[in-house]
Amino acid sequence: MFICFLFFSTTQAQKKRIFKESIPLDSIRLSDPAILADKKTNLYYMTGTGGLLWKSKDLKSWSGPYDIVKTDPNSWMGTNPMIWAAELHFYKNKYYDFATFTNRDKIIDKVGNNNIERRASHILVSDKAEGPYIPMKDENYLPANKPTLDGTFWVDKNGKPYMIYCYEWLQNGNGTIEKIELKPDLSGSVGEGKLLFKASDSPWSREKDANGNDKPNKVTDGPYLFKTGTGRLGMIWTSWIYDVYTQGVAYSKSGTLDGPWIQEKDPVTPPNFGHGMLFQTFEGKWLMSVHSHKKVGDKTVRIPKLFEIDLSGDKLVVLKPYLQK
Template sequence: MLKTEDIQIRDPFIVPVESAGTYYMYGSTDKNIWGKGTGFDVYVSRDLEMWEGPFPVFRPPGDFFADNNFWAPEVYSYQGRYYMFATFRRRDNQLLGTAVLAADSMMGPFHPHSDGPVTPSDWSSLDGSLHIDEEGQPWMVFCHEWQQITDGQVCAVRLSDDLKQAQGDPVLLFSASEAPWTTPLASDKVLVGDNYVTDGPYLFKGEDGRLFMLWASFIHRSYALGIAVSASGKVTGPWMNEPEPLYSNDGGHGMLFRTFEGKLMLTIHTPNKTPLERPIFIEVEESNGKLRVTGS
């Protein structure tokens, strides 16, 4: 068994299964996630404090389209199977893209489902997240990477019902610099141009039906997590960014889930530095159409 503070992981994603009293934690689990990708693991817990694992859930086949940068797996139950949305760096053009994997069990093994990335082949894209709209149509919300376009974007694209391919062109939801709280990416000593980062979008429907988005960027050299709200309640927005980040203490790429006791919980990784990153869990309150951190 491992304590939460002993697990090196980035981009933690929790799937609670109440019938089994079990939490499954996926994430970027390679020791050096900036290099060669070996696959993804899962950890299993009953209390979010002690964990069993890691258990391998994906290892790439020999003809897989990528061998570097295996990032940010998110797992969803959909039409009787489990689908993993994860980011990989393509072999053919060295661009990032989000692909879909599938399995019959949350413990895997997951196998390629889409024919490579479902993001545009000439875009550097990452952190795809599944959203099912009010009509039952699957969408993927993802980032168009700042390293390709300077001002990172959050976009959405319709998916086919089988989740194997995109349908139509992506829709721009907003750019990173539009949020009041973001600042340009900077190193410890110098400003790196006017580059604005978008990372890890995750959609969450509030108790009153309001559609929230968590997404990460930087504020004064610190990794941070912001909130946007859809004015229409639809994935296509328009999206309004809150003036202040939800969390700004060098942590981000978050998602929300409810514990078996009904608490709304945020998980992020912090600090944003390999190999020190760890998952943490913070209680969040939803009140009057706002989300705020109440835990430490």
Template sequence: MEAWKLADIQIRDPFVLPLEREGRYYLYGSTDKNIWGKGTGFDAYVSADLQTWEGPHPIFRPEAGFYSDTNFWAPEVYAYGGRYYMFATFRRKDNDRLGTAVLAADGPLGPFVPHSEGPVTPEGWSSLDGSLHVDEAGQPWMVFCHEWQQVGDGEVCAVRLSADLRRAEGEPQLLYRASEAPWTTPFESARFPEQTNYVTDGPYMLRLADGSLQLLWASFIDGRYALGIARSSTGLLAGPWVQEEEPLYRSDGGHAMVFRSFDGRLMLAIHSPNKTPNERPHLLELAEHAGRLQLR
């Protein structure tokens, strides 16, 4: 395995899993050279210091008969119930729609194999970027995007999951639409010129030290990728969700998540720029002030 600096790793949708008992960080993401085409699988990188990364480790390669062969996107890996679960987006062969499925493994480097029976997002929806959230009662949920290409005004939704994460239980709940954020602008699309498009992308929910529930998500400002934050006014997943006036990051980067380093720093993982094959992962330090996240 080679040693890499982040500036040399082509990756979108970075997700970092810190395992303190090992003293290692695991970096996941969309790692195909061209994620807009045929899918190969997912790779991961490992680091002890967030500076030098060892890899790539192949952690998922589809077996014959897998329901997707295109658009392998946004793997997020969680330690949950004694195993490791990956939430990842794939484009289905049978209906050409995107959906997020759950995969599982006994270790953080897999190999990950299908755990759910196909996507757990609604079959009739084009959905992406599913993320695990466990609420204050210990109930698991998937937070995900209902794709703008299907609905015009992209949505962030949540659906309750079974305790074993194999399936959705009940109907999805709408949390908010992209146009509700004052910082977003319409996304011009030659494929969908007849509709007004607002993008939702890469939702990630977290609770801050003051107890507030916040949701990172990406969209566009005048054609440039940007990262914003919504805040639940009740501290509950159901919201209502209030959008911050200004984006957290607007320099052509997004699809972010937050983790805490072993020395206690709050870190933002984000990819920028938003153009293949130039996308790279960036780790930026955050601060909390009066229930708000700020870049240091």
């Protein structure tokens, strides 16, 4: 594995951060929360949009935030990229940070009134769960002329690693979820991306067109893959039902990434929860981490939330909130 060690800079704006200890999960404001249960340290590590890190021994009391991401300011990301939907994965004795980086100073396209900024899913690496996470060999994992986001990780039954990601609706008008094969050490991608499904394939996500007519929603967001107790391959992903942030699920008919992906008729989580991921506690309980989506005045508030789930059967079943007061 080739790793570049030169010209690193933190991707966060240079501002004073307030470090907190022993705070409950619902006191943290965080979009796209993703939790790694690290058996090496016996700690839970949570990251998400913003790319910062929180630590916990029990999922109840958290400390942070910690800066863990370093990038090359001479790369396409620029000196201070935005970070979305970061998630940590342990693979072959290394830790990997799958995240979306946006350089707002680089415009790659203009669609209607929207300037399409340079945005892409990318992977950083570290020897420790707490970082720092730094770039690897390949500067680009995905095409520079396409806005991509919310990259996640999966090793298919063929033993090959893949990034699963969204190709953003802002450019294509009908968001997609796609896959691209990764090099064995995840230091770059192999070949081109392949379509798995489109936003319009969903039977539950809806929106109104300019004339007020009902139609499929165009947004794909937050894919995350899993297997049920019967070995069925599934994917949770998020879109909208009009103005309600909502998460659904699809299952692969073939049991592989190539699908075809069959969308469930109904959402899998309560309204205004989404961008989920799954993990097991150190005691073996399966949990789903999501964020709530709520308008408070002119601001949108997003708070991490955990749900207990059941994967023992043929489908993912959401049971109840975890650590409910």
